[in-house]
Amino acid sequence: MYRYEIKFSNDIPKYLEISKHIKKLIDENNIDDGEKLLSIRKLAKILKVNEVTIVSAYKKLEAEGYAYQKMGSGTYAKRRDTNIKFKKEYSNTLKKISSQNLKSYVDFTGEITSSEFFPVTVFKDVLNEVLDRDGTEAFAYKESLGYEGLRNSISAFFWDNKVSSEDILILSGAQQGIDIVSKSIINVHDNVIVEKPTYGGALTVFKWRRANIFEVDILEDGVDLIQFEAILKKNRIKCFYAMSYFQNPTGATYSFEKKVRILELAEIYDFYIVEDDYLSELIYDNKEYKSFKSLDINDKVIYIKSFSKIFLPGIRLGYMISPQKCKEYIQNSKINTDISTSSLMQRALDLYINKDLWKEHISRLNTAYKDKYNFMLDCIEKYLGDKASYYTPGGGIHFYFKIATDLKINSMELFYRCMNKKVLITPGVLFYKNAKEGNNYFRLSFSEIKKPEIEEGIKIISEILKEK
Missing domain, CATH: 3.40.640.10 (Type I PLP-dependent aspartate aminotransferase-like (Major domain))
Structure with a gap:
């Protein structure tokens, strides 16, 4: 139980030092997420403190989201969401790009259908028909x-x-x-x-x-x-x-x-x-x-x-x-x-x-997106094939990549370097409870961009990865 060894200070309450030490163990993966912590009695014996001190330390860990209790079973470690910092950083960076300036970027972050496929005129007629019918x-x-x-x-x-x-x-x-x-x-x-x-x-x-x-x-x-x-x-x-x-x-x-x-x-x-x-x-x-x-x-x-x-x-x-x-x-x-x-x-x-307008709309979308999907696959194979691994989903609007291990670049670094060259990607850190686990991944969505932009963007990403 060496990992629980603590040198106590006379100036800080012992329960605070214990909770701080256990938090550090959890953050540094020395205690696994969901791992059962030592019983109150056992940890009190190891640290030579009274059991009330351990109870206070565990309560503080719970209050700060680092632990949870199971009735009749004990206290368990809970790794905090390290994603918040990265998510905020990513969101704030995108917000700084105004909607007008966004047009100058190749934007692989979109998650909705392209505006060129919005059935605006048809839907306007439908709205008018509803208003005439229902008032x-x-x-x-x-x-x-x-x-x-x-x-x-x-x-x-x-x-x-x-x-x-x-x-x-x-x-x-x-x-x-x-x-x-x-x-x-x-x-x-x-x-x-x-x-x-x-x-x-x-x-x-x-x-x-x-x-x-x-x-x-x-x-x-x-x-x-x-x-x-x-x-x-x-x-x-x-x-x-x-x-x-x-x-x-x-x-x-x-x-x-x-x-x-x-x-x-x-x-x-x-x-x-x-x-x-x-x-x-x-x-x-x-x-x-x-x-x-x-x-x-x-x-x-x-x-x-x-x-x-x-x-x-x-x-x-x-x-x-x-x-x-x-x-x-x-x-x-x-x-x-x-x-x-x-x-x-x-x-x-x-x-x-x-x-039956819905059926027609989905049919048009499938035709258009299948064409873009196949084009995207060709570009990926041509420019990214040896720099990132992926598999073909067979549908949907995006691809997910794992950066080749020999390239030594993480997803946030790739995000910033791409952004400097007017290309926007989604770093993998946003999709994990522990952001570090997404360091080697990124997502590209083709839903809102046209073919020439797809090829241009993937070429730029490939060149950036090649630099490493």
């Missing part, structure tokens, strides 16, 4: 679950009426859905599993709820099941957050076999799967994918879908399907959050779907 009724907040017409359309068009419209809750986008689920089912120190790496917005929400976050490496066909099951065996897990299609940031898609096994594990270990259906419409490899929700026979999946990424970002619409057991909690949480999502936009989207 002032189009602005009413009457239905807490969302506009019934839209819920019926979602049930029919996307789920072949296999999901009741009463189980569908209209949201203001996927981020609100994650937030509502978190408020509804996650309490302080509850255990959640996330993919590693994963969407930074989800990490922020779970962190805000003060949940204990366990990360599991994501492979090309979904999370590593050996790691996943090991965590399940040792911990009482409340939920698993997963992006089932073209995961952000890696682009990975779960295999059918892994989905089935994870659903079995959800029943065995009694946890919910929070499925964020990110980009299931943008499939270029002609494979047939099935969501966790479509395979769910035990009512263990909370399904979240956003229309913002592939339609009009400004309309902020999405929906959620909840298991019966937690449906009431989730619906009440939504009502307490914002009462109702824009009635006019819900009615307009409903009409847009029923006129």
